[in-house]
Amino acid sequence: MSKIYNLGIIGGGVSGAVMALQAAKYGIESIIFEEHESVVNGPPFCHLHAGGNLYPDITDEECRILMEQSIDMAKLFPQSIDERPTFISIPKSEKDYETYDIETRLKMLVKHYKKLIKDDPSNKILGEPEDYYKIYNKKELSLLKDLPTVKFPKTTDEWMSNTLQLVDIDRLKLPVFIVQEFGWNLFRLAAQAQLALIKTKKCDLKLNTSVTDIKDIRDENVDHNWEIQTKDASFKVKYLVNSCGFKTGIIDESLHLSTKRLIEFKAAYVSKWEPIGGLIPELIFHGKRGTSHGMAQLTPYCEDYYQIHGMTKDITLFKDGLVKSKKDEVQPRFNKDIRQKLNVAWEKEEINTRTENGIEFISKFLPSFETAVVGGPPMFGAQQIPGDNPDLRVGEVSFPEKSYARSEIVKASSALTVANQIIAQIQKEKIISSVEVMVDPNFTLLDIPKSEIDELASELTIQRGYPEAMSRLLISKD
Ligand SMILES: Cc1cc2nc3c(=O)[nH]c(=O)nc-3n(C[C@H](O)[C@H](O)[C@H](O)COP(=O)(O)OP(=O)(O)OC[C@H]3O[C@@H](n4cnc5c(N)ncnc54)[C@H](O)[C@@H]3O)c2cc1C
Incomplete structure (x- = not known):
């Protein structure tokens, strides 16, 4: 048998x-x-959402759940967690989001992180709760601006001083933040x-x-x-x-x-760039998803490879990339173009165009990033979203x-x-x-x-x- x-x-x-x-x-x-x-x-995945700080539109409860779940997964797969922080900012041009809301949410997350550690001390994988985030106003930024590059930053200030050598702070609302949301190597x-x-x-x-x-x-x-x-x-x-x-x-x-379910096809792009002689955090420039100024995200990898997400239709998102199930068809179906990318191959020209769009998008905030070049194939895939x-x-x-x-x-x-x-x-x-x-x-x-x-x-x-x-x-x- x-x-x-x-x-x-x-x-x-x-x-x-x-x-x-x-x-x-x-x-x-x-x-x-x-x-x-x-x-x-x-x-793909590259970011451990230990607090949901990439999503200003979700509820506080969802942020707390993401923090808890991320800590649990990081404990299970420690060798996949890259302990570099994330720089969070809002461009001045962005009307929908305010730094005050980010700060309020971060305070709530620190409280929650403290509770998680109290419940189980092994949950302390994002560092001390007091260091979960740091706020940088004009005064703190001016003190860090001209410091020498630190090859392997250890303190939040060192991560920020490396960032300041590259980011055009004048384009951003103040304050800006460094948060202990880490990288996640798939x-x-x-x-x-x-x-x-x-x-x-x-x-x-x-x-x-x-x-x-x-x-x-x-x-x-x-x-x-x-x-x-x-x-x-x-x-x-x-x-x-x-x-x-x-x-x-x-x-x-x-x-x-x-x-009912949705499926969504998305892609991130691999670029090669030689910026400064020190590590930088992941960089987030918030923006309304799906608009021409959607969120820009730059994720550092080893040996000067950088992954780009741009939440616009010309970069990470795709026309008809989000598809619903129908009454008589519970498995939604992508169009021919997306099926070709998922199952066969991408056109080389589209890889180049979309990666270059991404480089240009990031360069608005990081002017020297314009020298970046295509560094590899896109990291792409489709995911499911239950409900509607x-x-x-x-x-x-x-x-x-x-x-x-x-x-x-x-x-x-x-x-x-x-x-x-x-x-x-x-x-x-x-x-x-x-x-x-x-x-x-x-x-x-x-x-x-x-x-x-x-x-x-x-x-x-x-x-x-x-x-x-x-x-x-x-x-x-x-
Ligand atoms: C561009 C992009 C960036 C993302 N970034 C992040 C991030 O930074 N952080 C994060 O947490 N999440 C991120 N996500 C979401 C994350 O990738 C998904 O939530 C996660 O990978 C889904 O995992 P899964 O196991 O449910 O599905 P999948 O990884 O799709 O696994 C399903 C598996 O089932 C197999 N399969 C399907 N049908 C069959 C069959 N009939 N027989 C045998 N095998 C079958 C497939 O080959 C596949 O390997 C991102 C998603 C995208 C698209």
């Missing part, structure tokens, strides 16, 4: 991979299917997750394996509920987790389930049917929360007994040696066509 798995997970993105690893921690056997050759290869997370999935005996990892159909046998009164079909085999599972990313609706369609609110930033899980969970996270940081919610649900459905007694003493994700993560992250980065330097952290952790 073929094996029956407790959990069958479709999709090895950050959500599916974390689901399988969290299940392994509790000794729950799973099988995970990923149609590509490695895990965590879907839409290649390193992919490497740690993949190594752990291979190492644990509790998970059967099927790479290069596409799920083609699901057979629902819940009424047949047998020991399993679903049969997962691939091209040449069938696998029995008790509980089904759909973590197919923007393709979540395809599985729903095969199960005849209907629900395109501004939703906190992930969701739903349990539309018995023995079936649908993970639709909007930010990579929601993966662990969603995995824990699913584990609670499978206990409720009595698929497993209490997890309290099940923790597997032989499994810890944190046992994967840094050298192995370095090696696989480097391999994955090259395999996916990006500069190898992007697999490393700016601030290495030994």
Whole structure:
């Protein structure tokens, strides 16, 4: 008789991979299917949203959730966290946002961070709560302006003094801020997750394996509920987790389930630039998403590679890039042009044009950035947004049917929360007994040696066509 798995997970993105690893921690056997050759290869991520400071339009509650979830994920994948801060500013031309609102929110976040540390001291991964952010007015900025470059800044003032050598402060409302929202290296997370999935005996990892159909046998009164079909085999599972990313609706369609969702295609661009001889924080210039002055974001990587997001239709966003499900079609469909980019290749000319648009966009605030050049292929992908609110930033899980969970996270940081919610649900459905007694003493994700993560992250980065330097952290952790 073929094996029956407790959990069958479709999709090895950050959500599916974390689901399988969290299940392994509790000794729950799973099988995970990923149609590509490695895990965590879907839409990119580069920013740990530990406070939601990139999103002035979301609620305080969403900011607190993002902070909590980000801390949890950073504890799980420390080797993927780049501990450089983020510079937050509002251009003078921006009418919708005020620095006062940023300051009010930051004060609220410090209070929340203190509470999280009080609840569990291991939550202190963003530094001291008092240092979570620092405000810079005209006076403080003038004291830092002409200081020499610091190669590896250690204090917030050093990060700010390096920034001041490049940013045109006259274009920005004052004050400006430095916040302890860190970088998040997806290649390193992919490497740690993949190594752990291979190492644990509790998970059967099927790479290069596409799920083609699901057979629902819940009424047949047998020991399993679903049969997962691939091209040449069938696998029995008790509980089904759909973590197919923007393709979540395809599985729903095969199960005849209907629900509302959006899918969105976006891209960030890789540039090469040689600015000053010292590190800079991630730079954020706020702006209304989708307008010609949407948010500009510059993310530093190793060896002077810089990733650009510009929340305009000519850079990160695309015409018809946001698509809704229809009444009779729960899986939204992109147009031919976006499908071509997602599944085949980008035109070289469009890579150049969009990256150059991005360089020009950032140069408005960082004049010397105009010397940057295209540094690699875009980092792109499509993501799912459950429901019909395109501004939703906190992930969701739903349990539309018995023995079936649908993970639709909007930010990579929601993966662990969603995995824990699913584990609670499978206990409720009595698929497993209490997890309290099940923790597997032989499994810890944190046992994967840094050298192995370095090696696989480097391999994955090259395999996916990006500069190898992007697999490393700016601030290495030994
Ligand atoms: C440009 C951009 C920038 C972003 N930046 C950030 C950021 O800075 N911080 C952040 O937290 N989030 C960010 N996000 C969001 C983040 O990327 C997503 O929330 C996250 O990657 C979603 O993970 P997932 O596992 O749900 O989906 P995915 O990563 O899409 O994983 C789904 C997986 O399922 C597989 N699959 C699908 N169908 C099948 C099938 N039938 N059989 C087998 N396998 C299948 C796919 O190959 C894929 O690997 C960004 C998104 C974009 C587009």
